[in-house]
Amino acid sequence: MAVEDDVKGKVDEVSGKAKEVAGVVSDDEKLEAEGKAQGLAGKARGLFGDAKDKVEDSAENLKDKAEDAVDELKSKFKK
Template sequence: MAIEDDLKGKVDEASGKAKEVAGAATDNEQLETKGKAQGLAGKARGAFGDAKDKVEDAAEDLKEKAEDAVDDLKSKFDK
């Protein structure tokens, strides 16, 4: 689900930021880099969730339009 992606993305962003700050504070470049990478991965996951939402909305709109078109055709032939 897109909501899960959004939530997990936010968790990864926050965890990554914490690691990044901890790495900077302790002069641990490896931890800082891992934190930055995790934060970027979290942002990407959140963006993926947003894209999924948009695709789901577009698919639902298309489905409704197709159903309306079928109903219109049926009503023309039922006359």
């Protein structure tokens, strides 16, 4: 589910930012880098969720168009 990807992505972004700030404040370069990486991974996950939404919407749209085309053909043959 794309919403799940969006939520988990935001959680990772926020957690990553917190780690990054903690790393800066404590002068811990490793923690800062981990935070940046986690934040970027969260952003990527959110973008993946957006892409999944768009694909699902497109697939649903194509399905609806195909059903409409089949219904139109059926109505033509009934005449």
